Amino acid sequence: MEEERSNKVAPPPFNDAHADIILRSSDYVDFHVYRIILTHASQVFRDMFAVPQPAGGRDAGAPVIEMAEDAASLVVMLRCCYPGLAPTITSTAEAVQILRWADKFGLDGVAERVGREFEEFGEIESKPVEAFALACQYRWRGVAVRAAKASLKLSADELIEQQADAALSAITGKEYQVLFQYHRSCRVVCRDLTRYTAWIPRDINCFDKHAHTTCGDTKKMGGVSFARWWCVYMQDMGHEFMQEGPATVRTMGYHLQAAIRGMGTSSCCACKSVKMCLNFVRFAQWLQLEIDAAIDSVALQLPF
Incomplete structure (x- = not known):
């Protein structure tokens, strides 16, 4: 028996x-x-x-x-059903588990709630590709935009090398292409800011005027002469934007220090002045604001 x-x-x-x-x-x-x-x-x-x-x-x-x-799975599913018992989400793994049961049992409103909580617990920045994959699957625009921006901390090679996992397996090739294209577009628009000067406000763009008048150590960029150290700074920044994640490239970092050293070794006395140094730091701060704005403008084009 x-x-x-x-x-x-x-x-x-x-x-x-x-x-x-x-x-x-x-x-x-x-x-x-x-x-x-x-x-x-x-x-x-x-x-x-x-x-x-x-x-x-x-x-x-x-x-x-x-x-x-x-039993463990039923507890998660039923807590999503019962008012006031919804499980707290503290990790991507928990979000994936809850979404799996929500999909299987057709739980109303759970995906939307998970999307709202997903923006709060911080793994968007540490796992941007995984977060972007979930955002694509469940149409969470806020998460998608934050994850796309967080991916800018990765270089192009690092983005390509991201390993597929349980969440990433849900992303389509088209959606992954959207993320990679966004990453590349941000690199390009940031690089272009270092190639073209029409965007620079005239009250802080004294570098071309100085080059045309008193500077004896100049270099052409875009058909216009500038102080050589300034051109080197802009070219180095542009190169780094294309090689690294744009979010990791800061205008006030290593390249600014190198430019200031270049000012000190210039044959032009005006380039060595404190006034020129302060004006250049002001310009670098303005360039950072333009970079941030350019990245935001590309994010508006994400199709979600």
Whole structure:
């Protein structure tokens, strides 16, 4: 004879003796739940309960539904169904797990709620490609934009080398191409700021005027003469934008220090002045603002 099995009862609030249905997990834990709550929260349960159920087991007067999921999975799914019990999301892995059950059981509003919480717990910046993949799948524009911007901390090579994982496997080739194209567009617009000077406000662009009048150490850029050290700075910045993630390239970093050293070794006395140095630092700060604005403008073109 088959040995009798004693099923465990799930912890509160899934142990209500007055519940009108029992979900039995694959590892034999009974969840005493209410049909009306499941019907309200889940399209799958709405469809299931709309069809007359075949005669089956009963326990304490309530029908028993055998589930393929284990108890731990049912806890996550049912907490998404019950008002006020939604699980707190603190990692990408938890978000993926909840979304999996939301998809399987047609849980209303869960994907939208997860998307809102996903923006708060910080892994968008540390796992931008994975976050972008989820955002594409569930149409979370806010997450997609933040993840795309966070990807700018990666170089082009690092972006290509990102390993596919459980979340990334859901992204289509077209969506991955969107992310890579965004990354490249940001590199290009930032590089172009170092090639063309029409965007520079005239009140801080004294470098070409100085080159045309008193500077004896000049170099042409875009057909216009500038102080040589200034051209070297702009060319080095442009090269780094194309090689590195634009978000990691700062106008006030290594290249600015190198430019100031170049000012000190220039044959032009005016280039060595404190006034020129302060004006150049002001220009570098303005360039950073233009870079940030250019990146924001490209983000507006993301198709989500």
